[in-house]
Structures are given as structure tokens and as C-alpha cells.
Amino acid sequence: MRIIHLEEALYRHFNYDFFRQGQKEIISDVLCGKDVLGVLPTGSGKSICYQLPAKLLDGITIVVSPLISLMIDQVKELKAAGFKDVIALNSFLPFMEQQRALNNLDSYRLIYVSPEWLQKRKHQNYLKQLPIKLFVVDEAHCISQWGHEFRPDYQRLHEVIEALNHPPVLALSATATPDVQTDIIHSLNKPDMKRHIYPMDRNNIAFCVEEVENDQEKLDRIVEMTKSYFIPVLIYFTSRQIAEETALSLSVKLPKRNIAYYHGGMEASERLRIQQQFMNNQIDIICCTSAFGMGINKSDIRLVVHYHLPLQIESYIQEVGRAGRDGESSVGVILYHKGDFRLSANMVKNELPSMEVIDRLITTILTCQSTQVDLPSPEQLHILLDINEGAARFIQRQLQKYGLIKDNEWFIDEKKWKQVRESIVQYLEKRQLYKNDKLNELYRWVQTGDCLRKTLYQPFQDGFGDPTDQCCSNCGFDWNKWVPESLFKIPEASSPINWRKKLQKVLNMEEV
Amino acid sequence: MGGGVRMLFQGILMDCFQKINQERTSSSVYNLLIGKKAIQTIQDARFYHIADYYGIYPGLAKDDYRIQLNQLIELDYLREDNEKKIQITKKGKSWLASCKTNLDGFAGAKYANVMETFKQRLLLFIQTITNTSKKQYLFIPISDNHEAEQFVKGFYKQYKQRSKEVLQQLYKELEKALSGLTDLEASMFVDRITSYYSYGSSLQQLSQDYQLSIQDCFLILQKGFYRLLRVQEHDNDYLMLKHFTKNLYISDTPLSQTAQHTLRLLQKKHSFKEIVQIRRLKANTIQDHLVEIAMHEMEFPFFDYLNSTIYEEIKEVVHSKQSYRLKEIKNNVNPDISYFQIRLALVLYNK
Missing domain, CATH: 3.40.50.300 (P-loop containing nucleotide triphosphate hydrolases)
Incomplete structure (x- = not known):
């Protein structure tokens, strides 16, 4: 060998x-x-x-x-x-x-x-x-x-x-x-x-939870935080629309910063542009959904803000983990207010279909079959029912599991459905309970008075490494003591009249 | 920034509906803009003299189109009748007249087969050569397009030893070509380019930077590319740009694959009946192909399907009714004359 x-x-x-x-x-x-x-x-x-x-x-x-x-x-x-x-x-x-x-x-x-x-x-x-x-x-x-x-x-x-x-x-x-x-x-x-x-705790990230009164205050806090730090920042949202809106309001309030938004609804080539500009430090602040970050190897993200929380601790650990991959001191901030929990609970609810929706689907299909009306294929069922894709996928999998869908074709008859319905009801309840538990676990963590680092990693491992810089807001985080290295130059204003200069620069001819 | 640029997208819609003059539904213009390869769309482009807009906005979402249209209706520039046909109002006409000059510069139908590939080749080449000339060989390409990648590879091999020269020539050509645009248009075009450690702006960013709608930004960029295509075709100073159209076939309008098949049978002197049998398609479909072919080919045997009496009769009605609407013509000619014959006659009339 x-x-x-x-x-x-x-x-x-x-x-x-x-x-x-x-x-x-x-x-x-x-x-x-x-x-x-x-x-x-x-x-x-x-x-x-x-x-x-x-x-x-x-x-x-x-x-x-x-x-x-x-x-x-x-x-x-x-x-x-x-x-x-x-x-x-x-x-x-x-x-x-x-x-x-x-x-x-x-x-x-x-x-x-x-x-x-x-x-x-x-x-x-x-x-x-x-x-x-x-x-x-x-x-x-x-x-x-x-x-x-x-x-x-x-x-x-x-x-x-x-x-x-x-x-x-x-x-x-x-x-x-x-x-x-x-x-x-x-x-x-x-x-x-x-x-x-291997232990998953990240000792160069400090955790801060800040409770605010409303969304306006979240925005104000972000402006305050980012005004004084010229560092790469990620801000997470669960809504594409709010990510876009916030990026635009931030641009107005911070005219000297380069701010963009990023989410799964954008065209792939446009997303790539934003991603790469962030890598090149052409952009310093990105308002994004969970679609951003996977597969991104930017090692010097210093600040990860959660304007909205994800739906379980694991996702939070993953998202905040995009900060400070180079090992330098970085911070994760969670901004939340009392209304957020309801928003999250609603999202959890929509991730699974209700039993009424499933029953309605089966009835529709049985009717269509008996009257010989054309049916949309199982892959199209989210359109038929107007539910989100996660919920549609749940239904597909369950029906597949019991042989009521095979190779993207319906195989539904009343007798078979009666046999399996109860099992699906039980499984659905189990999943709902599980998802609600995960959400409650996350919010319990956010509201804890205990050390955030300790409680965050508790379900995964015993103990954690000493933080290299500050620990968390419950252990007394002080922004004044956090001094990351500044990265960005203030961009020079350019007017359309100077396009020839820009073109020279773009084509590596600045020496000319 | 004049009002003209700001309203480019709306201006184009208005121009189309004015020229179509209430003869088509609103979706006909949508199909035109996305460059639908349907016979009806291609025919519309010709008949109503809006071929320059054919396929200038391939990715346009139907919803966005409808939103714009509704805005124009709300402004009382356009009116939609019960049959979904769109009519331009007096107010709309005078608005359009005030911004008309800015609508020039597109050549959609002419470059329909060329545009996307040309764009991708050029942009990918600029990204490649600006990186490699700085000894940066690892970068994420802006385009995944296999064809463009292969092309740039070949082109790059040929020129990598002379990258400085190549960049200078490229600058010279782009500078000269873009000088024919307004500063704003040229500037936006430059901002979109991706080069060494500088990724080009996304449409959202351009929209923010220039305070224009995303659609207007997209169309202004397109205008830039049409400008490049045009100058390289008509002027010998653009050797570099010309290279990016290599092996691309510039035609007036694209002939669909299936119509090409029919054309080959036609050239082998098969009769209409035989073609229907050989291709196992409906007679209607083959008729569609023939109309499509009639528009493209220089020599189409119109009078295999028409005679001069029929042709004159149709022409007469077009004149008297001032309309290209098939239904209207059909109602006013001898009932023995078919829709197919009317369509062929209209093609001939416009040749």
C-alpha cells in the first residue's frame, strides 16, 4: 500500500x-x-x-x-x-x-x-x-x-x-x-x-439577545449597530418581503454603505451576483432568508443579526455559525419582541397540512375519479390545494408510504383510504407536537436568564470551551469593548458621465 | 434623467398597442416581448411593424406585465374592451408622442437567435480575460451556459498571450459603441459587467442606483447589447465584437424547428397532402408552417395556394377596412376563401 x-x-x-x-x-x-x-x-x-x-x-x-x-x-x-x-x-x-x-x-x-x-x-x-x-x-x-x-x-x-x-x-x-x-x-x-x-460550540462568537417593543425598534437597533462597525454583516429574516423592505430602508438610513438583499425568490444569476459581491467585499450588509449562507465560504462575517428567529435551535446554530469562520471575534444578535412568537407559531402550523385539507384532497380525487375528470398529478398537488410546498410534500410522502401514490400517479380508493387514515392522523399529530416542542425550546432559550452559551449547547454536548472574547448578553456583553477590524472604504460617488473611467477600470486599464 | 428613460417599459407597451390598434388581445404583446415562437406572434411582429420589440424581454413575468398594463389603464392611457382588446386613448397618444424618440435602438426580431448567446459569450469572456490577465485563474463564472463556456475557452486559448492588447482593443470598441448611447445607458451597461474582483450589479442594485424600475433597467441593458450587435454588423472597426457572433445565424425572424422540417419536405417537392401524411400532423398545423415559411423564405410559391383574383379581393378588403384582423377580412370576402389563404395573402401583401 x-x-x-x-x-x-x-x-x-x-x-x-x-x-x-x-x-x-x-x-x-x-x-x-x-x-x-x-x-x-x-x-x-x-x-x-x-x-x-x-x-x-x-x-x-x-x-x-x-x-x-x-x-x-x-x-x-x-x-x-x-x-x-x-x-x-x-x-x-x-x-x-x-x-x-x-x-x-x-x-x-x-x-x-x-x-x-x-x-x-x-x-x-x-x-x-x-x-x-x-x-x-x-x-x-x-x-x-x-x-x-x-x-x-x-x-x-x-x-x-x-x-x-x-x-x-x-x-x-x-x-x-x-x-x-x-x-x-x-x-x-x-x-x-x-x-x-466533536463539540459544536463556537468560542469566538458572543451571543446577544435584545428584546424590543416592535419592528421599528428592530430597524433602529440595526442602524445603531451597523453605523459604527464597517464589517461584513448578515441579517436573517423569515419573510422575503420584509428582507427586501428592510434592505431598502437601511440603504436610505445608511447611504454610505452597500446593502443588498438575498432570498430564494430571486433569479439564480442575480443571486450569484449578490453572493460574489459579498465575497469581494463590494457589499457589506446583506438582508437575507435562510436561503443564504449554505455553501458560502466567507470567513470574515463578523455580525449575524436575527431580525426573525428560525423555527428551532439547530437552524439558529447553523445560521449564527456563519459568523467568524476565521476564528476572529464575532457576534450573533437576536432582536425579538413579544409578537414574534405568534408569527413563528403560525409558520410552524403552515409547514404541516391540517387533516381537513387532506380529507378534502381525498374527496376531490375520489369525485374526480368517479366522474372521470382529469386530475393534476401528485407533484402538482400544492397548486390544487393552495398550501405551501412543505405541507404538500408531507401529504405526498404519506400517501406514497401507504401506496396511495405510486410513480407520480394516484392509486386512491375509499376502502384503502379508510384503512390508513387513522395512522396518518396519528403521525401528523406526532409531527405537530414535535415541531411545537422545538419552537418552544428555542423561545425558552431566547428568554432564559442563564448563560446563553451554556444553554444553547446543552442539548448537544456536555460543557463548552471558554469564549475567546465576550460570552453573552446574560453574562454582561458590552458593545464598547467589541472592536472588530474595519474592512470597508467609503465608496466614491460616481456619476454616469464618468462611465469611460469605470470602463477602463473594469477592463484593468486604470494605469492608462 | 429624462422622463423618457424612466418610462421605457411603459413606452414600449404603449407603442405596441398604438400600432396594433385594437386588433389583438393584451397577451399578444406579452408573447411578442418574450419572443414566443408561435406563428401568430411572429406574424403580429411583422404586420404591425413591432418586430424590433420581438423577444427583447425573454424573462418577463406575466404578472409584472399585467401590473404595468393595469397602471397604464388606470392612468387612462389605455382602455381594455370586453374582448380584452386594448385601445390607446387620446391622452395616451399625446403621452407617447412626447417620449417616442427613446424607444429606438431595439432590433429584437433581427437578433432573436443571436442575442442571448452573444451576451453570455461577451460577458464571460470579459470576466475570464480580466481575471487571467491579473494571474487570477480561479473565479466563479457568471454563466453556466455550456456553449458560452466552450466558446470562451477556445477564444481565450487563442488570445491569452496577448491579453493586454485584447483588453485595449475591447476598450476601444466598447467605448466607441457605447458612445452612441446616452451617458446613463452607457454607465448602466458598464456597471453590469463582471471583471477582476468586481462582480457586476444585479438588476435590483441598478434599479436602486439609477432610481429606475427593474424592467426599465433590464431594457436599457438590452438596448446596449443591441447597439453592440448592430455596430459590429455594419462597421468594420469592431473586429473583437464581431468575433462574439461567430457561427451565429442572423435572420429576420426565427423559423421554428418543426417548420424547418416542413420546409425541407416542401423543397423536395412534396405536395401539401403528402406533407400532412408524412408528418402525421393536422392540416391546420402544416398550414401554420407554410405561413411561417412564407414569411421567411425569399421565394415562396404563394400562387400554389392563391390565385390573383383571390389575392386582389383580399387586398381590397384590407384597404377598405383598414384592418389586418382575420375575422374582419373573412367576413367581407367570398366565403370560399379560407383563413389560410387570407393569412398567406397578408404575408405577400407585406413583403
Whole structure:
């Protein structure tokens, strides 16, 4: 066997000088062909744990990734960094490109796939032809119903792994409680999986919770905070519209700053522009939804503000974890008022369908079937019912589970429905309770008088590292003592008349 | 910033509805702007002399279009009748007259097949060459387009040794071409370009910076690209820009794939009946193809399907009724004359 110097390989392929905590241990086990569960904090470079093996193994690495946009971003970045033999396969790929890719799968080293894509027998047959040396389950907490982003397709991954003749498996997550870890190992059916669990606390981030009276005060606080700091800032919202509106009002109040908004409703190429401008420090403040941040490798974000809270602690840890990846002192601020809880509770409610909606759907379909009226396909059901996509997906999965939907076709009859209805009612109640518990847990944390750092990480691990700078607002946070390095120059005002100068600069001719 | 630029999108809508003169529904102009490859849309573009706007706004959302339209109706510039046909009001006409000059500069139908690819090639090339000339070989490309990527790769290989020269020439050509626009238009165009450590502005950012609507910003950028396409075609000073149209076919209007198929059969001297059989399509569909072909091809055998009496009769009605509406013409000619014949006659009439 060939001896590989991992540090050297890391430098050669990715230009990093050293491994971060946990990476080397995980990679060594992966290269020995062991099944590994890796839990590493957000922003610690989880992806290197399979990207480097992908370079070193003599064969192909498959990565299952739950979010298509994240997958596409990662492929883009890898390509930009010179890792060319990589591709993302998902249902959004145009037919011709997909066919071209499928016929040349053996020319790739690293193949990202979505769990839905992987479920198709035809796709599995293509993969079976390949020398697969590593099967990676990214964001593995999606396997567990107790994980905050449960994805039923993830629960069928063990079937795929079997179909592919048991290649070594690497499951990765940043937010897996001990319960979730056990669930992952169980569901993948790999009892001997080696666990590499690292503490997820981030000792360079200070946590501040500020209660305000109303939304106007939130805006005022943001202006106050950002006026004196010239640093990269992310502000999180749960509503696209409020993110946009706030970006515009901030621009008016802070005319010398470059402020933009970013959310999933924007066109992909426009999103890319904003992302890259932020990377280049052309923008300093971004008002965004949770769509922003995944796959973004900006290491010097100093301040992450939550104008709205997400719906569970895990998401909060992930979002605030985008601050200070370079290890420098950074701050996470939560602005909230009494009305926020109701807003969040409403969102939780809308994430699942009500039983009335499901009953109505079944009645509609039964009527349509008996009168031979054309039905929209199961994939179109969110349009039929006018519910959000998460809720629609829930219905699809449940009906699939009981064979009432097969291959995007309806298979509903009254008798079958009567048999399964009660199980769905129970499962729905269970999920509702679970989601409400998660939300309550988050708000309990926000309102605690105890140390925020201690209580935030309690469900995940015992203890935490000493903060490198200040700890949290409950331990006495002082803004005056927080002095991050300023990054931005005040932009020079330019008038349209000077477009020739700008063009020279754009074309690298400023010396002329 | 004059009122003319501010209202570019509305101006274009008004201009279209004035020219169509209540003969079509509101969605016809939407189809025109997004460049729908339907025979009806292509025909409208020709008949009503609005081909310059054909396909100038491919990504336009139907809702945004409707919002603009409703605003114009609310302002009493336009009126919508019961049949959804749009009529321009007196107030609208005088408003339009005041901003008309700014509507020039588009050449949608002419460059319909060229525009997107040209744009992507040019922008991706600028990003590539400005980065590599600074020894920066790793960057996230603004375009995923496979064709554009391949093109730029080839082009780049050819010129990478002379990047300084290339940039200078590019500057010279862009400067000269953009000088034909207003400062605002040129400035916006430059802000959109992505180069070394400087990612171009998004439409939202342009809209904020220039205090114009997103649609107006988009259309002003398009105008810039049409300008580049035009100058490189008519002037030999634009060697660099010309290169970006390589292997792209500039035609008056695009002929759909399916119509091309029919055209090939026609060229093999198959009869109408045979074509219907060979292609297993409805006679109506083949007629659509023939009308489409008639518009594109220099030599179409019009009189295989018409005779001069029929043609003269149709022409007569167009004159007397001052209308291109098929229904209206049909009601006023001999009942034996088919819609198909009327459509062909109209194509011939406009040739």
C-alpha cells in the first residue's frame, strides 16, 4: 500500500496548510474503508472530509445532499478551485445534459446527487456500473425524524447502499444530538460505524439577545449597530418581503454603505451576483432568508443579526455559525419582541397540512375519479390545494408510504383510504407536537436568564470551551469593548458621465 | 434623467398597442416581448411593424406585465374592451408622442437567435480575460451556459498571450459603441459587467442606483447589447465584437424547428397532402408552417395556394377596412376563401 502524507495532499489539492479539528481523523478512517459518522461544528470544513478522499481514492465518491441549490454552489466552487471532474445530478438538470452526464459518469471523481434522484431505479442502475469507493451522506441529520430537517427519502438510503453493494459510508452532520446520531446509525444499518463527534460550540462568537417593543425598534437597533462597525454583516429574516423592505430602508438610513438583499425568490444569476459581491467585499450588509449562507465560504462575517428567529435551535446554530469562520471575534444578535412568537407559531402550523385539507384532497380525487375528470398529478398537488410546498410534500410522502401514490400517479380508493387514515392522523399529530416542542425550546432559550452559551449547547454536548472574547448578553456583553477590524472604504460617488473611467477600470486599464 | 428613460417599459407597451390598434388581445404583446415562437406572434411582429420589440424581454413575468398594463389603464392611457382588446386613448397618444424618440435602438426580431448567446459569450469572456490577465485563474463564472463556456475557452486559448492588447482593443470598441448611447445607458451597461474582483450589479442594485424600475433597467441593458450587435454588423472597426457572433445565424425572424422540417419536405417537392401524411400532423398545423415559411423564405410559391383574383379581393378588403384582423377580412370576402389563404395573402401583401 502506498503511504499518503495527508497534509501534503491537502496542500496540493486544496491549498490549505493544515487540517482543522477532526478532519484528519475522519479522513484517515475513510481512507481505510471504515464506515464513519462525523459530527463537526458548522463552518469547520465538513466537505473536505470527503473532497480530499475523492481526490485520493481510486474510484468514485457519491455525495447525497439534501439541497439542490447547495449542491450546485458546491460544484461551482469546486470547479472554480480547479476540481473539475465533479458534477451535480438532480431533477433540475436539463434532459440533454443529464443524458450526456449519465453516459459519461465514469469520467467523474465526485458525484453529488439529491435523495429524490437517487430513488429512481434507472439512476441506481447507472451507478451500479461504477467503481464507487465512498458513499457520503451529507447533512445526515435529515435521516432522523427527530432531526430538524427530516427528509423521508433519506430513510431509504440503506436500500441504495445495499443496491450499490455496500461501499464505505461516511455520514456527516453539524447538528446531531446524541439521539439523532443513534438514529442515523440505525437507519443506515451500519451498527459498527465509527463515531467522530466533536463539540459544536463556537468560542469566538458572543451571543446577544435584545428584546424590543416592535419592528421599528428592530430597524433602529440595526442602524445603531451597523453605523459604527464597517464589517461584513448578515441579517436573517423569515419573510422575503420584509428582507427586501428592510434592505431598502437601511440603504436610505445608511447611504454610505452597500446593502443588498438575498432570498430564494430571486433569479439564480442575480443571486450569484449578490453572493460574489459579498465575497469581494463590494457589499457589506446583506438582508437575507435562510436561503443564504449554505455553501458560502466567507470567513470574515463578523455580525449575524436575527431580525426573525428560525423555527428551532439547530437552524439558529447553523445560521449564527456563519459568523467568524476565521476564528476572529464575532457576534450573533437576536432582536425579538413579544409578537414574534405568534408569527413563528403560525409558520410552524403552515409547514404541516391540517387533516381537513387532506380529507378534502381525498374527496376531490375520489369525485374526480368517479366522474372521470382529469386530475393534476401528485407533484402538482400544492397548486390544487393552495398550501405551501412543505405541507404538500408531507401529504405526498404519506400517501406514497401507504401506496396511495405510486410513480407520480394516484392509486386512491375509499376502502384503502379508510384503512390508513387513522395512522396518518396519528403521525401528523406526532409531527405537530414535535415541531411545537422545538419552537418552544428555542423561545425558552431566547428568554432564559442563564448563560446563553451554556444553554444553547446543552442539548448537544456536555460543557463548552471558554469564549475567546465576550460570552453573552446574560453574562454582561458590552458593545464598547467589541472592536472588530474595519474592512470597508467609503465608496466614491460616481456619476454616469464618468462611465469611460469605470470602463477602463473594469477592463484593468486604470494605469492608462 | 429624462422622463423618457424612466418610462421605457411603459413606452414600449404603449407603442405596441398604438400600432396594433385594437386588433389583438393584451397577451399578444406579452408573447411578442418574450419572443414566443408561435406563428401568430411572429406574424403580429411583422404586420404591425413591432418586430424590433420581438423577444427583447425573454424573462418577463406575466404578472409584472399585467401590473404595468393595469397602471397604464388606470392612468387612462389605455382602455381594455370586453374582448380584452386594448385601445390607446387620446391622452395616451399625446403621452407617447412626447417620449417616442427613446424607444429606438431595439432590433429584437433581427437578433432573436443571436442575442442571448452573444451576451453570455461577451460577458464571460470579459470576466475570464480580466481575471487571467491579473494571474487570477480561479473565479466563479457568471454563466453556466455550456456553449458560452466552450466558446470562451477556445477564444481565450487563442488570445491569452496577448491579453493586454485584447483588453485595449475591447476598450476601444466598447467605448466607441457605447458612445452612441446616452451617458446613463452607457454607465448602466458598464456597471453590469463582471471583471477582476468586481462582480457586476444585479438588476435590483441598478434599479436602486439609477432610481429606475427593474424592467426599465433590464431594457436599457438590452438596448446596449443591441447597439453592440448592430455596430459590429455594419462597421468594420469592431473586429473583437464581431468575433462574439461567430457561427451565429442572423435572420429576420426565427423559423421554428418543426417548420424547418416542413420546409425541407416542401423543397423536395412534396405536395401539401403528402406533407400532412408524412408528418402525421393536422392540416391546420402544416398550414401554420407554410405561413411561417412564407414569411421567411425569399421565394415562396404563394400562387400554389392563391390565385390573383383571390389575392386582389383580399387586398381590397384590407384597404377598405383598414384592418389586418382575420375575422374582419373573412367576413367581407367570398366565403370560399379560407383563413389560410387570407393569412398567406397578408404575408405577400407585406413583403
